[in-house]
Amino acid sequence: MSELHASLIDTPILAVALTLAAYLGGIHLFERMGRPSWCPAVLIGAVLTAASLWLLRYDYADYQRNVTWLTLLLGPATVALAVPLYQQRQHIFALWKPILCCLPLAAALAALYAVLIAWLLGAPPDVLASLAPKSVTAPLAMGIIEQIGGSLSLMLGGLLITGVLTTIFVSLLARLLKIDDKRLLGFALGVNGHAIGIVRAFELGPTAGAFASLGMSLTGIFTALFLPLVWRLFGL
Amino acid sequence: MKLLRGFLWLLGFQLLGHAVVELLSLPVSHAMAGLLLLLGWLLAKRRLNESVATASQALIPLLAMLIMPGVVGVFFVIDEFAGHWTAIMVALGVGTFLSVLTTLWLMRRFMPREAANADERERQP
Numbered sequence: 001m002s003e004l005h006a007s008l009i010d011t012p013i014l015a016v017a018l019t020l021a022a023y024l025g026g027i028h029l030f031e032r033m034g035r036p037s038w039c040p041a042v043l044i045g046a047v048l049t050a051a052s053l054w055l056l057r058y059d060y061a062d063y064q065r066n067v068t069w070l071t072l073l074l075g076p077a078t079v080a081l082a083v084p085l086y087q088q089r090q091h092i093f094a095l096w097k098p099i100l101c102c103l104p105l106a107a108a109l110a111a112l113y114a115v116l117i118a119w120l121l122g123a124p125p126d127v128l129a130s131l132a133p134k135s136v137t138a139p140l141a142m143g144i145i146e147q148i149g150g151s152l153s154l155m156l157g158g159l160l161i162t163g164v165l166t167t168i169f170v171s172l173l174a175r176l177l178k179i180d181d182k183r184l185l186g187f188a189l190g191v192n193g194h195a196i197g198i199v200r201a202f203e204l205g206p207t208a209g210a211f212a213s214l215g216m217s218l219t220g221i222f223t224a225l226f227l228p229l230v231w232r233l234f235g236l
Numbered sequence: 237m238k239l240l241r242g243f244l245w246l247l248g249f250q251l252l253g254h255a256v257v258e259l260l261s262l263p264v265s266h267a268m269a270g271l272l273l274l275l276g277w278l279l280a281k282r283r284l285n286e287s288v289a290t291a292s293q294a295l296i297p298l299l300a301m302l303i304m305p306g307v308v309g310v311f312f313v314i315d316e317f318a319g320h321w322t323a324i325m326v327a328l329g330v331g332t333f334l335s336v337l338t339t340l341w342l343m344r345r346f347m348p349r350e351a352a353n354a355d356e357r358e359r360q361p
Binding site: 019020023026029041042043044045046047049050053060063064067070071073074075076078079080081082083084085087090093095097098101102105106109110113114115116117118121123124127132134135138139140142143144146147148151152153156157158160161162166167169170173174177179181183184185187188191192195200221224228229231232 | 243246249250252253256263264265266267268270271272274275278279284288289291292293295296298299300301303304305306307308309310311312313316317319320322323324325326327328329330331332333334335336337339340341342344346347348351
């Protein structure tokens with residue numbers, strides 16, 4: 001029995017099957033709960049995965065090693081993000097001036113505020129590095145973490161929280177500042193709240209959705225290009 | 237076959253990105269470099285290869301599933317970052333509030349008014 005357990009734990013097939021099952025279960029529960037914006041399907045899937053790992057006495061390090069067979073696809077899936085970006089080129093060409101004025105500053109501040117606050121509260125460098133890419137879409141943020149160090153899991157947790165908070169704050173501030181321009185709201189959702197913001201933006205309409213995707217892609221690329229450089233300059 | 241051909245294109249660009257990053261020792265990830273190279277290639281060719289489009293449509297919806305194993309790790313690092321959780325939560329909460337506020341303010345300042353907005357059009361000559 002314990003031999004069977006050991007050999008099942010050892011095969012990547014179990015790790016892959018577990019991941020797919022937990023993800024599909026997460027999506028199912030998410031739909032059943034009425035698609036709550038405060039609890040993304042990925043989070044439910046992650047809870048289900050963690051619970052099964054614990055039940056199976058499956059060490060997280062072993063799971064991580066075995067599931068690489070699946071997550072290897074993250075590389076080509078990231079490269080594939082060039083396609084939607086290419087398809088949005090008209091938006092970029094038409095609005096290059098406001099985008100050039102706003103995007104670099106907005107993306108830089110999204111990282112800077114969090115890092116500065118955490119630093120003032122005495123967080124160590126690896127926590128700062130994990131918080132810095134908090135508004136970047138996960139596949140690109142994982143590339144940034146490779147460059148600047150920090151904890152992958154903490155970074156992804158921060159990413160989820162940032163995404164959820166962005167949807168809440170954008171609705172709140174839109175009401176307070178009386179902004180109803182869908183392009184603006186979409187862009188703010190994408191720049192700050194990556195993929196979770198995009199989901200919310202598409203609920204506001206296709207224009208908001210398109211601008212959110214644009215904001216997310218450009219923020220991701222800008223941050224991935226400059227954050228490691230800045231990190232190196234400051235010798236962190 | 238279109239899917240496979242497109243997948244091979246994506247792998248090719250990732251490998252190209254890998255080579256460029258290592259040769260020039262750039263501080264970006266291999267996949268990120270691959271993304272930029274593919275984007276540059278598409279912009280230069282001004283035409284989207286059908287097989288690349290097929291493969292990207294198949295892969296992009298999987299992104300959330302592909303990052304999930306990393307998210308699972310959060311539950312296993314709770315102890316590792318004990319004592320820093322207040323700083324982390326305050327940084328995420330206040331930081332996100334400020335950055336949403338700044339983005340909205342910047343966009344309102346620089347974005348040209350929407351043409352479809354009827355009452356605005358009346359005021360503007």
